[in-house]
Amino acid sequence: MKNPRWNRVLSSIQENSLRALLACSTMSAKSAISKEIFAPLDERMLGAVQVKRRTKKKIPFLATGGQGEYLTYICLSVTNKKPTQASITKVKQFEGSTSFVRRSQWMLEQLRQVNGIDPNRDSAEFDLLFENAFDQWVASTASEKCTFFQILHHTCQRYLTDRKPEFINCQSKIMGGNSILHSAADSVTSAVQKASQALNERGERLGRAEEKTEDMKNSAQQFAETAHKLAMKHKC
Secondary structure (H helix, E strand, C coil): CCCHHHHHHHHHHHHHHHHHHHHHHHHHHHHHHHHHHHHHHCEEEEEEEEEEECCCCCCCHHHHCCCCCEEEEEEEEEECCCCCCEEEEEEEEECCCCCCEEEEEEEHHHEEEEECCCCCCCCCEEEEEECCCEEEEEECCHHHHHHHHHHHHHHHHHHCCCCCCEEECCCHHHHCCCCHHHHHHHHHHHHHHHHHHHHHHHHHHHHHHHHHHHHHHHHHHHHHHHHHHHHHHHHC
């Protein structure tokens, strides 16, 4: 006789295992994309999100090369060479292939709007509006989308000075102080401040020790001079 409670436990274990496998697979794919697509061009990938289209596009057979099913990743990267240039690249991996292919690419300056769809709940859906393109996506998970949005927002604030894209319908944790990037930055800043304070305190202790050493040296010298004078006096 089947136990409903045991069945629920097994179902939960299977679901969590599948999520873990998916997360490991996604991380492995992103690492490979960084090495294959961006590293050879002296670029650094900041983040990526695996996506599917919310609405099917009618694309001619020849335009896709007839290569069948594929996985799509939206990647954010910057050049290592100064002045730094940031870009968003669409990367695909076709079924049966272990390699990745660079498809469309836009400079970050061409990004006009980032739509998070729903600011009140975790959602995997989002839209990206560029000067000459508009895409509607669904991320593999809501958390992956959230992380990518945080990185994207931080990158826009850092590298764009004139015209920055509009972020609409986004949760406050993406835009505000709860961002993992802000938390990481705060942690680094705090660590630097503590290290600096420790060095200053150590410098002060060393300074006091040097002063004491100098005082002892002067006292010893004075004592030696006094002893020498007394010795000369008694000798005479």
